[in-house]
Amino acid sequence: MDEIAPEYDVVVLGTGLTECILSGVFSVKGKKVLHIDRNNHYGGEAASLNIEALFKKYGNYSPGEEPWKQYGRVNDWNIDLVPKFLMSSGELTNILVSTDVTRYLEFKQVAGSYVQQGAGSRATVAKVPSDAAEALRSPLMGIFEKRRMKSFIEWVGTFDPKDPATHKGLNMATCTMKEVYDKFSLETTTRDFIGHAMALYLSDGYISTPGQAPEAIERIRLYGNSVARYGKSPYIYPLYGLGELPQGFARLSAIYGGTYMLGTSVDEITYEDGKAVGIKATMSGMEPEMKFETKAKMILGDPSYFPGKTKVVGHVLRAICIIDHPLDGTSDNDSCQIIIPQSQVGRHNDIYIACVSAAHNVCPKGYYIAIVSTIAEGSANHHLELEPGLKRVGKIKEQFMSAPIPLYEPLEDGTKDNIFISKSYDATSHFETTTDDVRDIYSRAAGEELVVEGLREGIQVAEN
Amino acid sequence: MASRGPPGARGGMNTRFAQFKLVLLGESAVGKDQFDSYRESTIGAAFLTQTISLDENTTVKFEIWDTAGQERYKSLAPMYYRNANCAVVVYDITQASSLDKAKSWVKELQRQANESIIIALAGNKLDLVSEQPDKRAVSTADAEAYAKEAGLLFFETSAKTAENVRDLFTAIARRLPLDQVGPRHSRPGQRQGVSLNPESPNTNVGGPCAC
Numbered sequence A: 001m002d003e004i005a006p007e008y009d010v011v012v013l014g015t016g017l018t019e020c021i022l023s024g025v026f027s028v029k030g031k032k033v034l035h036i037d038r039n040n041h042y043g044g045e046a047a048s049l050n051i052e053a054l055f056k057k058y059g060n061y062s063p064g065e066e067p068w069k070q071y072g073r074v075n076d077w078n079i080d081l082v083p084k085f086l087m088s089s090g091e092l093t094n095i096l097v098s099t100d101v102t103r104y105l106e107f108k109q110v111a112g113s114y115v116q117q118g119a120g121s122r123a124t125v126a127k128v129p130s131d132a133a134e135a136l137r138s139p140l141m142g143i144f145e146k147r148r149m150k151s152f153i154e155w156v157g158t159f160d161p162k163d164p165a166t167h168k169g170l171n172m173a174t175c176t177m178k179e180v181y182d183k184f185s186l187e188t189t190t191r192d193f194i195g196h197a198m199a200l201y202l203s204d205g206y207i208s209t210p211g212q213a214p215e216a217i218e219r220i221r222l223y224g225n226s227v228a229r230y231g232k233s234p235y236i237y238p239l240y241g242l243g244e245l246p247q248g249f250a251r252l253s254a255i256y257g258g259t260y261m262l263g264t265s266v267d268e269i270t271y272e273d274g275k276a277v278g279i280k281a282t283m284s285g286m287e288p289e290m291k292f293e294t295k296a297k298m299i300l301g302d303p304s305y306f307p308g309k310t311k312v313v314g315h316v317l318r319a320i321c322i323i324d325h326p327l328d329g330t331s332d333n334d335s336c337q338i339i340i341p342q343s344q345v346g347r348h349n350d351i352y353i354a355c356v357s358a359a360h361n362v363c364p365k366g367y368y369i370a371i372v373s374t375i376a377e378g379s380a381n382h383h384l385e386l387e388p389g390l391k392r393v394g395k396i397k398e399q400f401m402s403a404p405i406p407l408y409e410p411l412e413d414g415t416k417d418n419i420f421i422s423k424s425y426d427a428t429s430h431f432e433t434t435t436d437d438v439r440d441i442y443s444r445a446a447g448e449e450l451v452v453e454g455l456r457e458g459i460q461v462a463e464n
Numbered sequence B: 001m002a003s004r005g006p007p008g009a010r011g012g013m014n015t016r017f018a019q020f021k022l023v024l025l026g027e028s029a030v031g032k033d034q035f036d037s038y039r040e041s042t043i044g045a046a047f048l049t050q051t052i053s054l055d056e057n058t059t060v061k062f063e064i065w066d067t068a069g070q071e072r073y074k075s076l077a078p079m080y081y082r083n084a085n086c087a088v089v090v091y092d093i094t095q096a097s098s099l100d101k102a103k104s105w106v107k108e109l110q111r112q113a114n115e116s117i118i119i120a121l122a123g124n125k126l127d128l129v130s131e132q133p134d135k136r137a138v139s140t141a142d143a144e145a146y147a148k149e150a151g152l153l154f155f156e157t158s159a160k161t162a163e164n165v166r167d168l169f170t171a172i173a174r175r176l177p178l179d180q181v182g183p184r185h186s187r188p189g190q191r192q193g194v195s196l197n198p199e200s201p202n203t204n205v206g207g208p209c210a211c
């Protein structure tokens, strides 16, 4: 076995997506990277597990039972722990294409994006209109509202943040989204699905924040552009589950010389003058275990490796449901997202349902995996907070739900101690905040903006 | 991203073009890097390709995946084995221990990869024993007996002189199910997903993919 080098440019702890993208980028840029995970699998908190591993993680069965055996071959299951989709015109897609990691992966469209109106027995779901033509057909609006919506969508398409002529006389520096909605005389229910199902805001805070309008409009454009890319929905999803994403970037890193060690626990981070300078670690799973020490110019990692250096900023509630039917009201689609806006069910935060199926090679034929999630608002009875979402899912064969999942953020930006910590995967339904975090960490750690376009050019070895 | 789709003639009148994923495994220093004679370096290559013409009308392209060193500390990702149609497990005929390692890779493949995976065992560095027969540490008969028992194709090769390398790829190609739809876009237009390539047409689900 090769020796561990005495020093690395970057030591990365945890193989979540954020860490693996950074590891891949640093390796391509010629940095010497050591990448460690305490688990024996890739993905960290955002891994995809098989059904046996999922039962074992949640422990919801009696000793001696093997409930996973009724669900076919264990390895036909790839169940995401964190539900997210890629926006097809989003930043993660851009990074995947620029780094050529798309070569290792195959993507499929998510078949539909829906929004719920009403609650309880009167609740209905409808497809989120993505362009002017769909707006005119949508059951979400009355006849006059449809026209207003059409002119709003057309205006969003022509909006240029730099050209005041496209701003309808509004001052974008201070303008709130409420003023924009007012300008188009849009009804409350329309504002609701625009803000929550298209701009994908989790709560209503964005409406009254001065100067927020350009960002909201940009989000609506991203939604529209993403739908326009392949039709049907703005989302795409990797075959075999989201766990393929970190594996793909880890392979990129390895191809450019990155060293990978799973099943390795970090015993200590060593410091000199308040700055992290290396790690002591133990690789298990071999006889005898291998203890080693190495120096690092900087250390990156997920919050779980740096207790005391992070704070909790909220909690997410998640229920992973195994079902054997498509979701009601989604035209029997093989996959979908349903958003239940907070206003419809008397909450402050939306409830999301993400559903994928055998069409994505994440479960055997006939099954679907639906994950219901929201941001926790109370301190007890969390299953009740998810209830409107679970109702929408319908008959559930297996449900996996843990205590509220804390969301961590680093206390400091890393410039003082050379430790650059990622944020937990948040409650949003896509990866845009994850790639924001990647860019943010990269600029703090490398002291320059991350440019992924053309990243591999000039370094790539020719193919025959 | 041009390597994914077949170049040129996509299954014209009587031509067949099939693409398969091949994974390379074996102990360190047995010669995996040299194995594909077109290979330049492991650094920076997603995977290399090797094209074999079986006859006038049939071309098989191997998409060769190297472990990129991820096996060194038991960190090979499931993605590596995923949908691999075939594997070449390499050992060094001048190092007895490398055959033991090869056997453990074969076990790992049988555990992790598709049931239908075709595995070839390659006893490499044949040129060394041609010059100095006493350097041989693994007899041909022993390795062949093991390969037969485990259901593997078997060749002794020299990656250095290219002896038997092409024969080995050809033998694998002949065993592959050229007429069936392979699990991994093994024929033109078989890719089931969407192309993320910016230039690609808007809707190409199920259609031929150029990425």
Ligand SMILES: Nc1nc2c(ncn2[C@@H]2O[C@H](COP(=O)(O)OP(=O)(O)OP(=O)(O)O)[C@@H](O)[C@H]2O)c(=O)[nH]1
Pocket: B026, B027, B028, B029, B030, B031, B032, B033, B034, B035, B124, B125, B126, B127, B128, B157, B158, B159, B160, B161
């Ligand atoms: N004589 C001879 N030498 C060979 C042959 N194949 C490879 N070598 C040499 O063996 C050494 C190791 O070869 P590599 O291809 O780097 O080995 P590898 O299997 O890729 O090793 P790792 O990347 O460490 O897993 C190199 O010095 C090669 O030149 C062969 O057929 N004959």
Ligand SMILES: [Mg+2]
Pocket: B032, B033, B042
């Ligand atoms: Mg090598």
